[in-house]
Every structure is written in C-alpha cells, then in structure tokens.
Amino acid sequence: MWDQGSDLASWIDRWAGHQPEALAVEFEGSRTNYEQLSRRIADVANWLHQHDVVPGDRVAWLGPNHPRVIDLLFACSRLGAIFLPLNSRLVVSEHSWILQDADPKILIAEETFYEHAQEAAEANIVHLLDDLIVGGTHSTAPRVGGPSDAVLLAYTSGTTGTPKGALLTQSAVAANALNGIHAHDLTSEDRILTFLPLFHVGGLNIQTLPALMTGASVLLHRTFEPGDWLKDVAEWQPTWSLFVPATLNAVSNHPLFDKTELSSLRGLMAGSSTIPEASTRPFFERGISVGQVYGATETAPIAIVMRIDQASERPKSCGKPATLCEIRIVDDNGEDVSPGEPGELWVRGPNILTEYWRNPEATSASITDGWFHTGDVGHSDPEGWIYVDDRKKDVxxxxxxxxxxxxxxxxxxxxxxxxxxxxxxxxxTHWGEIPVVVAVAADEVRPENDAVLNLFNNRIARFKHPRKVVWVDALPRNVMGKVLKHEVRKLIGGSDTTN
Incomplete structure (x- = not known):
C-alpha cells in the first residue's frame, strides 16, 4: 500500500514537503500547518522515547478532543508503539478495567481528567497534557514503526457488556483512510469539521485521518454543541462533517438551522447501521445530501459506504462495500444467502482487526478465514445494495x-x-419472547398505550407488533449514539409499564 519502510507519520511528512504552509489542524483559534504538524509529531515521538516507550508499548490518552490526540497517534506510528484512546465518558471503574487489560506504559490526561486518571491507573504512569507541549527539538527517537506494526488499540463500546480491545495495524488504518478518501472523494482542497470524539474510531478514522492523509484541513471541536457547529459552518465553511443520528437531530432542531448558510458543504456523512429518514430529511430539504458509513470498531471502521450522490435514491440502504472491502451475507452455517434473504454480515479487507487484545477465544470466534463476523443481520437486493436489519443478538x-x-x-x-x-x-411464557417498546415521552403527559401500539397498524405485519410500552427518563447510549440494549433491559425492571 505504501513503502514497507514507512510509517503512518510519513504521510504527514510528505504533505509537509508538498505544502508546508497549508492548514492541517485548527483548534480553538490555534492553527497548525503541515510543516508544524510534522515537527510536532516528531517532538512528541521524542518525548515518548525519552519516557522509555519502545515498540509494542501502549500509550493511552484520556480527555476531550484535542490536537494532541492526532500527534500521539502519528508519534506512536514512528516508534512502533500502540495508541490507546480512552472513552472519556466512562467512570473510574470502567477505565480501571481497560487499563488493567491494556497495561499502558504511559497515560496522558487532559487537566480536567488528571485526578480521574490517577484514580483509575497506577499514578506513576499518568502525565498531564501540558507535559507534551514541546518544541524546538530535533527528534532522536528511532523511527522503527512500519505497516505491519499495531498502532491503534480501540476498545469496543460495550454494547454486549464487557469491552474488547480491537488491535489495528498501521496498514489497517491506512487502508481505512483510503476507504474514507474514496467514500468522500477527498482532495487537499477539502475542509473537515470534526466534533465526534476522537477516542472513537468513527470520529478519528472516517473523516479526520483520511483528510490529513490527503493534505486537507481539519477544524476540530473539543465537544459537540449544535450552535457552535452551525456558527463554524457559516464562518469556516467546511466541505464535510460527520454525524450520528442524534447529532443530526440536534442540529436540525436548533433555532439557527434555517438561518445558517450551508452551501459550502459538499455533503454530510452519518456513521450508523441504520439512519431514520426523519433525521436526514431536514438536510435533504436544504439541498445537503447525507451519506452513510457502516462499520465497526473492528473494521477501523469503514466497511460499507452510501455515497452522497446515491443516498436519496435508497434511503434505507447503508450502501455497497467500501473500496477495499468485501461483504458476505451468510446463514448460521456460514453459507451465502440469496438476495432478499437475511443473514449475518461478514467483512473482509486489509482494514479489519488483527486480533482482540489478549483474547484469543473472542478472536477465533469472530474471524473465519479472514472474514470478520459483525453480529449484524442484513440483506442485499438484486443490485447489490446492502441493508442492515438488526443486531443478530437483538432479533x-x-x-x-x-x-x-x-x-x-x-x-x-x-x-x-x-x-x-x-x-x-x-x-x-407463551411466545418465547415478545417485542416491547421502551421510550422517552415527548410531553410530560405520556401518551395512551393505544396511541403507541396503533402506530404499527397497516405498517407492519400483525405478528411483529409490540405488546407492551415501557416509559423511561432516558435511553442509555454509547458515544456514537447507539442504544445500549443490555442496559435498557436492566432499566425496564423498575419502570412504568403499560400493557
């Protein structure tokens, strides 16, 4: 894919040679060009080397979005080390579990997370973000990383319970970047507005890294705030931005949505298995197409892409295989099913994980002859468009x-x-299982039971209709907006149920 002696950071170095003054990353008023980014990555690599990081060591990060996340990933690639971004929304006990499993050499924490990090980890591995503010030095760290070396340890969101660490090589991250470049037709003229968390492969790898590896510019938001997004669309004029359904809704429901000029946008992408048409309709009505990326932490994550020029024609499809991916839809015996028939989605490509960290049983259960088992049920139509029906375990x-x-x-x-x-x-006891609606009411006075259950009349076959409604105050979600159904099941025991 690229020179065997090269690492991921070499892509930044080459852009620093081609366009040293071009904007690479902007964050809270601070602008970094490609020459500065290349030097900063080298400085961070040198700092890590001085703190005894060697090939294979894990380097963890805990905090909100920050340009140092990008520096750390590329610096690890130079050293042959492994970057471990931690979900900043987890509690101390959850971080402790991951840190014990991953055993990092160093944990870099943003100031507001420093005490949390010290409580979750062994104190002698925790360093403040400010320790990484270096400059003016020449890196003496050996540059030993290469395509086959692991570079990213990304823990799954825990939708099934205990998270697992998906280990991705530099080659896998680069392959995913190429999938992203092709999905968006990225060039060095593009401008990416990133607000989704960089500790998730979606925020990091769907647009942000592909943009930097093609010489484009990234405006990074520390966190998501719909008003800030609309303000920067008007002022900074990005060409792309990545969403999940919940953030699409937050933007389209904002009072400034109809007043904000969106014409700089070539399109938007949404990372999700399924996207309700109600979430994308306000953008299509304003002439902004919303494409889709389907994937998983284990696929880095781009596996299936719905490009913006095709999105309006098949709003319920997640697209076709990404450029470097193959997709199979198989039955319980691992045999391919016919178009229209449901089966589990399997993915193969240079972007999938090498293994689950220190979990050979999970690895062997999830990968067959290079095919990763997604756990999602889907089907294809005769033209090869793919539709995700549900999680296999949630059927x-x-x-x-x-x-x-x-x-x-x-x-x-x-x-x-x-x-x-x-x-x-x-x-x-009679049916084995029944479907139940779990919902948050839009008004203080909750709707009558029949008002909810009648929504399915003449829409869905009678045998599929839910039998009960359970009201809750909020649905537990992971950072990408995915409902944590194992947590929902815990909620409904003490909630108000309508029969």
Whole structure:
C-alpha cells in the first residue's frame, strides 16, 4: 500500500514537503500547518522515547478532543508503539478495567481528567497534557514503526457488556483512510469539521485521518454543541462533517438551522447501521445530501459506504462495500444467502482487526478465514445494495418468527410522541419472547398505550407488533449514539409499564 519502510507519520511528512504552509489542524483559534504538524509529531515521538516507550508499548490518552490526540497517534506510528484512546465518558471503574487489560506504559490526561486518571491507573504512569507541549527539538527517537506494526488499540463500546480491545495495524488504518478518501472523494482542497470524539474510531478514522492523509484541513471541536457547529459552518465553511443520528437531530432542531448558510458543504456523512429518514430529511430539504458509513470498531471502521450522490435514491440502504472491502451475507452455517434473504454480515479487507487484545477465544470466534463476523443481520437486493436489519443478538424470536427491532424502531422514529425510543425482546411464557417498546415521552403527559401500539397498524405485519410500552427518563447510549440494549433491559425492571 505504501513503502514497507514507512510509517503512518510519513504521510504527514510528505504533505509537509508538498505544502508546508497549508492548514492541517485548527483548534480553538490555534492553527497548525503541515510543516508544524510534522515537527510536532516528531517532538512528541521524542518525548515518548525519552519516557522509555519502545515498540509494542501502549500509550493511552484520556480527555476531550484535542490536537494532541492526532500527534500521539502519528508519534506512536514512528516508534512502533500502540495508541490507546480512552472513552472519556466512562467512570473510574470502567477505565480501571481497560487499563488493567491494556497495561499502558504511559497515560496522558487532559487537566480536567488528571485526578480521574490517577484514580483509575497506577499514578506513576499518568502525565498531564501540558507535559507534551514541546518544541524546538530535533527528534532522536528511532523511527522503527512500519505497516505491519499495531498502532491503534480501540476498545469496543460495550454494547454486549464487557469491552474488547480491537488491535489495528498501521496498514489497517491506512487502508481505512483510503476507504474514507474514496467514500468522500477527498482532495487537499477539502475542509473537515470534526466534533465526534476522537477516542472513537468513527470520529478519528472516517473523516479526520483520511483528510490529513490527503493534505486537507481539519477544524476540530473539543465537544459537540449544535450552535457552535452551525456558527463554524457559516464562518469556516467546511466541505464535510460527520454525524450520528442524534447529532443530526440536534442540529436540525436548533433555532439557527434555517438561518445558517450551508452551501459550502459538499455533503454530510452519518456513521450508523441504520439512519431514520426523519433525521436526514431536514438536510435533504436544504439541498445537503447525507451519506452513510457502516462499520465497526473492528473494521477501523469503514466497511460499507452510501455515497452522497446515491443516498436519496435508497434511503434505507447503508450502501455497497467500501473500496477495499468485501461483504458476505451468510446463514448460521456460514453459507451465502440469496438476495432478499437475511443473514449475518461478514467483512473482509486489509482494514479489519488483527486480533482482540489478549483474547484469543473472542478472536477465533469472530474471524473465519479472514472474514470478520459483525453480529449484524442484513440483506442485499438484486443490485447489490446492502441493508442492515438488526443486531443478530437483538432479533426477537416470537412464536418461531424472527422480528427485527430496527423495523419497528423506524416506525417509532417517525412519530412526534417520543424524544427517543427503542424496541427490545423480553421473555414470554407463551411466545418465547415478545417485542416491547421502551421510550422517552415527548410531553410530560405520556401518551395512551393505544396511541403507541396503533402506530404499527397497516405498517407492519400483525405478528411483529409490540405488546407492551415501557416509559423511561432516558435511553442509555454509547458515544456514537447507539442504544445500549443490555442496559435498557436492566432499566425496564423498575419502570412504568403499560400493557
């Protein structure tokens, strides 16, 4: 894919040679050009080397979005070390578990997370972000990293419980970047507005790294605030930005949405398995197409892409295989199914994980002959477009029939009765399982039971209809907006249920 003696940081070095003064990263008024970025990466690599980081060591980060996340990843690539971005929304006990599992040599913490980091980790490995403010030195660190070396240890979001560390090589990250470049037709003229967390492969790898590896510019937001996004779209004039359904809704519902000029945008991308049409419609109505990226932490994450020039034609499809990926849809025996038939999505390509960190059992259960088992159920149409139906583990089997909660959730998403909603299966003595709506009401006075259950009349086959409604104050979600259904199941025990 590139010279075997090169590392990921060499891509930045080459852009520093081609366009040294071009803007690479802007953050809170501070602008870094490609020459400065290349030098800063070298300085951070030297700092890590001086702190005894050697090939294979893990270097952890805990904090909000910051340009140092980018520096650390590329610096690790020079050293052959492994970057470990931690989800800043986890609690101390969750971080402690991950840190014990990953055993990093160093943990860099942003100031507001410093005490948290010291509590979660061994204190002697924790350093403040300010320690990394270096400059004016010439790196003496050996440059030993290469394409086959692991560079990113990304822990899964824990939608099934305990997170697992997906280990990605430099070659896998580069392959994913090429998938991203092709998905967006990126050039050095593009301007990317990034607000999704860089501790997640979505925020880091769908647009941000592909942009930097093609010489484009990135405006980085510390956190997401819809008003700030709209302000910078008007003033900074980005060409692309990445969303999840919840953030699309937050922007389109903001009072400044209709007043903000969006014409600089070539399009938007949304990272999700399924995206409700209600979330994308306000943007299409303003002439902004919303494409889609489907994938997983284990696929770095780009596996399937719906490009913006095709998105309006097939709003329920997540697209076709990314440039360097292959997709199979298989039955329980691992045999390919026919178009229209549901099966599990398997992904193969140079971008998938090498292994789960220190978990050979999970690795062997999830990878067969190079094919990663996503755990998602989907189908294709005769033209090869792929549709994600649901998580395999979330399929409700009621009276011997498979019911896909996502199909029911699409109906709920169109209703103004809810702030948010989901569907899960619960045990039933007669049917085995029944589908249940779990929702947050839009008004203080909750709707009547029939008002919710009647939404499915003439829309969904009767045997698929939910049998109950459970009201909660909020749905637990991970950082990418995905509902944590195992947490939802814990919630409904003590919640108000309507039969």
């Amino acid at each position: 409700v089997i009621s009276g011997g029939e498979n019911i896909y909660p996502a199909e029911l959730e699409n109906v709920l998403a169109e209703s103004p009765l809810f702030v948010e909603s989901t569907v899960i299966g619960v045990p039933d």
